[in-house]
Amino acid sequence: MRVLLGSHEGEWLERRLHGWGAVGGVVGTGWDAYARILHPLEGRLLDWTDRGEGVVPRVADERAWTWTQVAAAVGATMHPEVQYGSLASREHETSIGAWEVRPPQDGWLEPALLARLAPLLAAGTSTPDDAVLAVWEGWGNLRPDSGMVVIAWEGDGEAPPAAVPEPPAVSPEVTRALTDPHLLRLPGRTYLRITCALSELEDPDWGFELGIGWSRTWGRDPSPQLIWPRDRAWVLGTEIDLDSTLVGGSRALIDAILADDAFEAFEVTADSDLTYRGDAVNPPRASSD
Known part of the structure; x- marks a missing residue:
């Protein structure tokens, strides 16, 4: 190399x-x-119980998440031109139960x-x-x-x-x-x-x-x-x-x-639209960013 x-x-x-x-x-x-x-997602399971350590929340577990799992949690549909911004926040972590899921990384x-x-x-x-x-x-x-x-x-x-x-x-x-x-x-x-x-x-x-x-x-x-x-x-x-x-x-x-x-x-396909407007299946997500 x-x-x-x-x-x-x-x-x-x-x-x-x-x-x-x-x-x-x-x-x-x-x-x-x-x-x-x-691109895969990273999720953290948060424990909000203070065990005397003075740190709340505590990260109890970490694992990879898929877009499909996020879509199922928010009631969205997966398809070839799905945009993550139609499923969850592209700027901040999204709370799914006790988990916080980070958005996918662009360009990596x-x-x-x-x-x-x-x-x-x-x-x-x-x-x-x-x-x-x-x-x-x-x-x-x-x-x-x-x-x-x-x-x-x-x-x-x-x-x-x-x-x-x-x-x-x-x-x-x-x-x-x-x-x-x-x-x-x-x-x-x-x-x-x-x-x-x-x-x-x-x-x-x-x-x-x-x-x-x-x-x-x-x-x-x-x-x-x-x-x-x-x-x-x-x-x-x-x-x-x-x-x-x-x-x-x-x-x-x-x-x-x-x-x-x-x-x-x-x-x-070569014509598939990957811009934020490309998701014609899922309605636009109400922004809270």
């Missing part, structure tokens, strides 16, 4: 991107089939899910050892010197090392790739490019060694916005403003994704 400099990889995709807010505007038109993978496919997806993607191309990742150049973690973190420590002496957060790690190669001549420019977005074997993505920690802004403190962020193999057999897209990941490719690849119960996924 290495950063690409002076490459033209990905420029071919521009002529296939059509339809702002549509699937084809993210992964391109002309594929045999398309899948939409919904959980590395563990990408690791599960990687073998399916590899089986769908003749060049599994030669793929390209594109990461949006606007992520703050790619430029850690541009921000500031304030740490408060209460105790005797200096803060222990464990109390000091690990800053995002950005390699010199990534910093160099962020300069103008080396970036991939597509409509509305600019990316740095990385070449890899798809098998490398089966390790959820792949980004730490590469130095793309991941941190043991802040998490495995950013994730790739686009992935494609050199033979251009498919494209995966995790658009920064969308809460789902899209794949356009062969019928066999999409069927394999839809059949894997690790993913909460729907088949969509």
Whole structure:
């Protein structure tokens, strides 16, 4: 895995991107089939009983939630163009019984899910050892010197090392790739490019060694916005403003994704509307944000 400099990889995709807010505007038109993978949710079970610890509420349990579970709880209908904002708040946690469920994260496919997806993607191309990742150049973690973190420590002496957060790690190669001549420019977005074997993505920690802004403190962020193999057999897209990941490719690849119960996924079309207006089934949610 290495950063690409002076490459033209990905420029071919521009002529296939059509339809702002549509699937084809993210992964391109002309594929045999398309899948939409919904980003998972995180839920916390809260215990409001004060057991003398002075901390209320206490987190009694944590687990992943699906959009389907939230829809069932609020009486909504799941369908290929469902929008999370039609089910619950996109800005704040939603209370479901004693649980608080966080909204899905935009522009980020959980590395563990990408690791599960990687073998399916590899089986769908003749060049599994030669793929390209594109990461949006606007992520703050790619430029850690541009921000500031304030740490408060209460105790005797200096803060222990464990109390000091690990800053995002950005390699010199990534910093160099962020300069103008080396970036991939597509409509509305600019990316740095990385070449890899798809098998490398089966390790959820792949980004730490590469130095793309991941941190043991802040998490495995950013994730790739686009992935494609050199033979251009498919494209995966995790658009920064969308809460789902899209794949356009062969019928066999999409069927394999839809059949894997690790993913909460729907088949969509190039014209499927993924904007907040795209949910024509569920009524607009009364905002309390």
